[in-house]
Amino acid sequence: MATLALALADCLEVLDRDPAALEVCIAKYPGHQETLDTLLRLAAALKREPAEAVPRDGFLDSLKSRLMNEFPANNTRGGEAE
Amino acid sequence: MADTGMPSTTEDILVERARAGDRQAFGELYDRYAALTYRYVSFMVSDRQGAEDLTAQTFLQALQAIDRYEERGIPFRAWLLRIARNLAINNGRFHRNHPCGNNGSEDGRSIPSPELLCEAKQLGDEVWWAVRHLKGDQRQVIILRFLDGLSYADVAHVLGKSIGAVRVIQYRALSALRRALEDGDLGHSRVGARRLSRSA
Numbered sequence: 444m445a446t447l448a449l450a451l452a453d454c455l456e457v458l459d460r461d462p463a464a465l466e467v468c469i470a471k472y473p474g475h476q477e478t479l480d481t482l483l484r485l486a487a488a489l490k491r492e493p494a495e496a497v498p499r500d501g502f503l504d505s506l507k508s509r510l511m512n513e514f515p516a517n518n519t520r521g522g523e524a525e
Numbered sequence: 526m527a528d529t530g531m532p533s534t535t536e537d538i539l540v541e542r543a544r545a546g547d548r549q550a551f552g553e554l555y556d557r558y559a560a561l562t563y564r565y566v567s568f569m570v571s572d573r574q575g576a577e578d579l580t581a582q583t584f585l586q587a588l589q590a591i592d593r594y595e596e597r598g599i600p601f602r603a604w605l606l607r608i609a610r611n612l613a614i615n616n617g618r619f620h621r622n623h624p625c626g627n628n629g630s631e632d633g634r635s636i637p638s639p640e641l642l643c644e645a646k647q648l649g650d651e652v653w654w655a656v657r658h659l660k661g662d663q664r665q666v667i668i669l670r671f672l673d674g675l676s677y678a679d680v681a682h683v684l685g686k687s688i689g690a691v692r693v694i695q696y697r698a699l700s701a702l703r704r705a706l707e708d709g710d711l712g713h714s715r716v717g718a719r720r721l722s723r724s725a
Binding site: 447448449451452455481482485486488489490492493494496498499502503506507509510511513514 | 581588656
């Protein structure tokens, strides 16, 4: 399994640099080609269709305001950039 | 995909300014990583409220600890996500297996329903639904590597594991996803597995 894990990591890094290099990369690992091919296509699907996780409207803005208000009390070194 | 904010000289400057007490710089770091942090924690907790609480706690702790942050090859976002992970574990919010049927959806409703799942048309939808059923570390490696685009070294830092361990977990996670899709044990038809074998 360690060999497969390394082969998978290697091919993923190769594909990050050259998405067209799938066949070339899996050819380096005879005996694992079918498994690698499937797992690499699955990885490609994960990257191609990113999951959405969206907070409630206004949550991120509200949290930012809270953080900005708390900032001076927690950081007394230095000053504002403005 | 959202901008994952690759570490840059600009980021280093922002961190240094924030460490020196520059509120605006911290605000810019927040703008870069708030959505990413929320997305990451949403895969660790069972509901939207929990994800929001954890996101807030993460940034509050980062605010208090930023003067102790040292770059040393660890990007700010990896440092931030490690805070999130530790908080989730320490607060008992971390679900080793994400609860089925709860997608952190609007108003806490539990969607998608099995019926909706069966109607999913995109392989991506099915795959990400399967990701939510992975074991804790496997799920986190998939999120950090394929959604947030972290390097192996950065994932290793977030999880407190070696790079070699991260590679093995990545392999196990993708293998588990493949089995889930092929077996249809998430209530799906086998369309996902068929599409997977044909898609480029």
